[in-house]
Amino acid sequence: MTEQRFRCPLQSEENAQLLLDYCARRLDPSRRAALEAHIGLCPSCREFSQAQRLVWEALDAWDSSGGAADFDRRLYQRISEERKPPWADRLTAWTAEISWKPALPAAAALALWVTFFPVRPTEEAEGFERVAAEQVEGALEDLDMLQQLKLNLQ
């Protein structure tokens, strides 16, 4: 009973570093030897160090061996995105801010127009040819008129 109640001053908050370092195997040989001599005589410190060793071993079980396969690629991608010129960001932000909703009825109307009144390139081409022929005929007629004028003058 008295052994359980007794708490060695080495286990106080101020001094426990020594015992914690001992259990973490971070003490230099001379200090380790001195502490081991004390632990041999002090049941309270022996109990403390045994419990701390068990904690240390339990924490050892938590091995974190995972690593991100594409960590670097993703990081460099983010870095390159940050390197974009400011105007690109502004353009992206501007296009994101534009509301396309008002343009939707106009686009729908245009789609309907194209559906029901399709452009007919053949008719247009025929019309163009007709106009061209009329222009040629007109020019020939003009030439004829000029010739007739010449003849009349002679």
Added chain:
Amino acid sequence: MAVAAVLKAVLDADAALMLRVRDGDSSSFNLLLERHRTPVIHFLFRMVQNQAIAEELAQEAFLRVYRSRASYEPSAKFTTWLFRIATNLAFNWIRDQRSRKSQESLQDLSASGDTHHLCDGQPSVESVLVHEVKLNEVREAISRLPDKQRAAVLMHKYEEMEYSHIARVLGCSESAVKSLLFRAYESLRARLAQYA
């Protein structure tokens, strides 16, 4: 003081690399990344207990390092700075999680990304189960520690940092770190001793 800072910078190879990054050498950043990527991810994984979140936070930590390259001054060890950024990111994430009160326990979150721990040989079903129980208990015990105690234990145990180094990362005194570790290990002894 200035001489001490210069000496530190010379001794700290990472700081030297970071100075090169500051001067536009991107290959030095790659070296820093190779050197510290894994410890940072592992530290963050143990802090937040979720692999995807840990990687995301680690990305953010390295991104912040890169962003700050122009103004970098080797006033402290590079790893102190890096782990300070990582720790603050983890604290913020934990705080946000708490404030959301999403009721997702850290244990549930951890289910997504830690199956890779058991990769040595072909252990029996029984030993796998025993290992899993023990591992869950360790995770649970760590997650129950207050944030600063948790960070201090993880840096002390797994990153093998000195008290002074932990103190600089956490922005507190060395005696405060000793106090944090004393209380943290006291809690862990109470919870974990039986599972070792």
